[in-house]
Amino acid sequence: MKGLLTVFAGAAITAGSAWAEGLQDYPICPTPFTAVRVEDGFWGARLETNRTVTIGYAFKKCEETGRIDNFAKAARLIPGSFRGTPFDDSDVYKVIEGASYSLATHPDPQLDAYLDGLIAKIAAAQEPDGYLYTARTIHPDNPPGIASPKRWLNDCGDLQGKYGDSHELYNAGHLYEAAVAHYRATGKRTLLDVAIRNADLVASVWGPGKLEIPSGHPEIELSLVKLYRVTGNRTYLNLAHFLLECRGRGKGISQAQYANHKPVAAQTELVGHAVRSVYMVCAMTDIAAILGDAPYRQAVDAMWFDMASHKLALTGGLGARHGGEAMGDAYELPNAEAYNETCAGIANALWNHRMFLLTGDGKYLDVLERVVYNGVLSGVSLSGDRFFYVNPLAADGNNTFNQGHSDRFPWTGCACCPVNIARFIPSVPGFAYATRGRCIYVGLYLSCVAEIPLGNGKVTLRQTTDYPWSGHVRLEVLSEASSEWELKLRVPGWSVGDAVPSDLYRYLTPSGAVPQLTVNGDPVRWEKASGFAGVRRTWKRGDVVEWELPMPIRRVVANEKVAADAGLVALERGPLVYCVEGSDEDGHVSHLVLDDDVALTSEWRPSLLGGVTVLRGRAAGTYRLEDGSAERRTTELTAVPYQVWCHRGANAMAVWLPRTADKSVPLPRPTLAGTAKALASHTAPGDTLGALNDQIVPARSGDTSIPRFTWWDHKGSAEWVQYDFPQPVRVGSADVYWFDDEGRGLCRVPQSCKLTWYDGSQWHQMDKASETGIGKDRFDHLTFAPVTLSSLRLEVQLKPGFSGGILEWRVSP
């Protein structure tokens, strides 16, 4: 602790990192966000919403849900038992981190005082030896849920056959990140001292011959590197390295799901839980850079290649699977079923920033830009208080893909994503600039004034742009003194015809346009080298660089190995991925067809979705006809940026559109059933309620080639399906086509069925006038005295030992 004080004495709050302290670190030094003053524009609005809405909202939710009281309870300041899940502590830390970033650029005495009060509770909740984990401190003998009777062992251990996941180290990691942010923003050591006491405890418990289990949810490793930077204490860097070295060595859970199936240096693919594996590889990149660890460098390069070539969603999202929140196999890139957790998108940005700092290659910033503008910003509403945990590339407007919601939720039990947004957004300006020797890299384009440390001095640059809506960027040198240095402007892959730095996606046609560069009005020839265009000269005050990135509308197709995107095309303009929404297309999108030769135009809409450029064209739609066939008609298509989708209620959406009619799903005719919302007592995973009224006529009851609805795996039970109508309708008959896969599976036509109806206040039994009886390979036809109803329910009794289902359910007046 003695050496610490000298380091602190010299630590300027804006220094941002070890580079300024002369510690070993990445070869490229990022200009801290505190030195980048964002001026209005796209990011000005997003930062302001995060500062004035999201951070306060997240603190309020942490209070309402008991997350903050848990610290007061652990400190015995108030009585009561632990509420929530033990990893909830980390949510509070993440909002403190975001609030500190906000304080660093916008002094706010009220927020400063609030943090002081909160940090006092956290400090009081810390046990004398530094341990901090409220669930155990409140209940030392019998901690709840994922905590175990003994400290640490359940983090990634396997106690009595019960898997770990206590998240003790994960909580600690977010504590350290918050502490470093708070110290740098305020100069106060209150939270930093808490973090150091905790890290010293972890360092005393872990080590060769001591505890050697890995972390269950990586995070502490990369935060220990931050703690090393702010304290100069190499113990924390070495501890991060040791924790990584614990992985895949037969201790703790040996599973790919935990990226713990092999020693990290031997890993070549990104596998398992997406957020865990990417946080892990962030820390590996830190170690590769700071310690010059060659095997780590090889491993992170291999894992990055795997990510960019096989597993990157077009939106930059990662994690194909809902199950285990996991990475998929190579080319497993589903659309409606995609998970793409907001946290995994943030992790991908953090990792790619590190890869850039390690290599100086702009391709990593291309991936960072792709995920930030698309798969991360989609995670928060323009209002700043609604969130996506899950970011699919298609939706039908009904599917509750987002943790039980079909749109953005206000909060959720596992709140990792909202609080990650709160801390990530204010750090975005920190990706804009970086330096190496006499080079200044411009990584992101946003309106700002930056004071960039260079050598012993600094260079002040003003950047003015309407990015991402326009590709025109103007840079003006504001520094008084002239000096020689090289300006390196990122040449985004999309501006020169490379959709991604791999063969996973490509543009359908070349655009021909190339970025144009002028200095003080004179055209300058440039060459793309490692993703940048460089201009070296003696710069003086008032020099102006104009950088014009052409933004034609681009059609993207996926590698043919991506089965989910076969025959489909997506639209991009500049860094933005576009989508079509039901709100612009009469409620549906799956019937749309975008032929390759349809002309598209872009149009600025200042009053739509906070002001966006939309893409428009005369596309086609397919429509179901009376006889079951389909016809094609011209229709207007409007595409909006994916980042702002779902601001007009739960909504059908598609990023990828059919290039030919055979890939589209014809729009059902306007029928009674077509207007209804379908519900069921149970729906088999993978089946869809949309099958009931999609107007696809089955070939037979065992037809497995079309969408179906089943109650699988419920057997022999009483079940139901129901149509809710938007307003009362008159119904006089119903037709049901049962699913029955005798000879293949265990679904049969039901033993019995009946209809009930709801008149707006109570349910009634339907008096049947006639019925054909329950049969196979045909529609069962039921008629009755017409009634006016708001809901119609079909109740069935399944045969003993069997399940059942329905392929189509029509209703008629």
Ligand SMILES: [Zn+2]
């Ligand atoms: Zn999350």
